[in-house]
Amino acid sequence: MDATVAFPLDKKSKDSFDTAQHLINLKNFTQSIHCSYYAVVQMMTYMLAHCRKENNPISYDKQKEKRDLYNSATHEFLLKEICNRLDNPKIKVQFREDFRILKSDRVDADYSERLFTEEEGLDCHDAARRMLFHLKTLS
């Protein structure tokens, strides 16, 4: 039996986003941040490989090669490539800002003693929702 089952990244992203909402419902606001953030990262990775031809998609293997050049800033690589493919200059700026704040909050949620409030958990989920909306315009 083949133990390797392919599960598309866009589906993983949806699962992550839904899981974040479940965690918020359970009042696990701090834990929800991680899922909100990775919903976005997963969709960014997926869209970079599956965007319209004129947007120069980058396969998963090529993404890995390019990411390795960024050492510890691999998500900045994703951000740069995605923003290069968004049309509107204002949206590019807003996407960056949403992403960097969500990323900062994710690091705090995972590695620091900071506890997140309901408002903060919902803010992060909303930021993820906005970014997922813009990512879908790349297909």
Next chain:
Amino acid sequence: MSNEEIRTQIENCLSETAARFKGFGARYEYDGKRRRFLVSYSYAESLGACDDFWCAIAEMEDGMQKRFGDNAPLFCEDERLFRLSDNAIAVTAPGSEDFVCRQEPSTEFTLGYEIQTSFVSDNTYFLAA
């Protein structure tokens, strides 16, 4: 790098941007919770449709990110993503408009599929003072 170095760089970048684009202004302060500087900027309506302006903002933010990494300041427009206190330091150019209040959260972003769970809240909330 020290907070003083980051603060100096923030002031330099914001002042340059304010000198270059009439109607641009910003406020910033150090946030103890996030352990980073937060910068909220505002701009005249005429700048909103100017691609050069947005490219300059992107360049400024990317430059900060490249230089300071995980300690880089976080940016947003009109306190869209965070609130600043009354003690935040303002950087403006002569003739800039006053800073506007935080924008209401947008409800226009939908994902095209339903989330089949109950919500803790309807995503409306009151900002902490």
